[in-house]
Amino acid sequence: xxxxxxxxxxxxxxxxxxxxxxxxxxxxxxxxxxxxxxxxxxxxxxxxxxxxxxxxxxxxxxxxxxxxxxxxxxxxxxxxxxxxxxxxxxxxxxxxxxxxxxxxxxxxxxxxxxxxx
Amino acid sequence: xxxxxxxxxxxxxxxxxxxxxxxxxxxxxxxxxxxxxxxxxxxxxxxxxxxxxxxxxxxxxxxxxxxxxxxxxxxxxxxxxxxxxxxxxxxxxxxxxxxxxxxxxxxxxxxxxx
Numbered sequence: 001x002x003x004x005x006x007x008x009x010x011x012x013x014x015x016x017x018x019x020x021x022x023x024x025x026x027x028x029x030x031x032x033x034x035x036x037x038x039x040x041x042x043x044x045x046x047x048x049x050x051x052x053x054x055x056x057x058x059x060x061x062x063x064x065x066x067x068x069x070x071x072x073x074x075x076x077x078x079x080x081x082x083x084x085x086x087x088x089x090x091x092x093x094x095x096x097x098x099x100x101x102x103x104x105x106x107x108x109x110x111x112x113x114x115x116x117x
Numbered sequence: 118x119x120x121x122x123x124x125x126x127x128x129x130x131x132x133x134x135x136x137x138x139x140x141x142x143x144x145x146x147x148x149x150x151x152x153x154x155x156x157x158x159x160x161x162x163x164x165x166x167x168x169x170x171x172x173x174x175x176x177x178x179x180x181x182x183x184x185x186x187x188x189x190x191x192x193x194x195x196x197x198x199x200x201x202x203x204x205x206x207x208x209x210x211x212x213x214x215x216x217x218x219x220x221x222x223x224x225x226x227x228x229x230x231x
Contacts, residue, residue, distance in 0.1 A: 045222035
């Protein structure tokens with residue numbers, strides 16, 4: 001069965017600090033996709049990134065970067081020079097690949113990130 | 118392009134009642150998925166519909182059901198409500214062509230069962 005673990009329930013840092021959110025996953029599939037979503041107080045989940053299991057290149061998008069390591073089944077997310085607007089709950093999710101296209105995301109428990117001014 | 122819309126945004130029901138939630142996907146999207154979010158269980162997948170057919174289902178009792186209409190709008194129904202059904206119900210839409218298509222989420226319906 002697929003499982004995603006985000007061991008950090010809550011993180012609180014001061015603005016401009018760097019922060020890393022951890023994500024560890026379990027799956028028996030050889031092909032799968034990993035996602036990060038952000039949930040601000042409004043409740044709507046906002047897509048941040050998708051990664052497939054064959055692409056282990058790190059990705060950087062502005063202040064955000066992602067480190068995918070298949071050997072440790074981890075897909076960690078780093079925010080550099082954090083800002084108050086980054087305060088939200090962040091979810092890591094896993095998707096299997098279905099030939100029929102059936103969709104299902106398995107989410108971690110989420111990490112509540114608070115950036116203090 | 119309008120995003121995913123969910124109605125109503127808030128709902129209060131009592132135990133034993135039934136409830137219907139609605140989701141309108143992004144125009145052109147044919148897949149609609151439903152998720153339940155609670156503080157204890159987190160985000161859990163309920164089911165997914167594509168072209169009016171249920172294509173995937175999570176581990177929820179039969180009291181939870183859904184359907185999709187020809188215009189891709191979807192409804193979710195919960196019968197015989199229990200206190201534990203209090204949650205934020207999120208709907209997500211995608212083109213649905215591939216199982217790993219990006220899903221776009223709506224703002225959710227917050228259901229409170231008294």
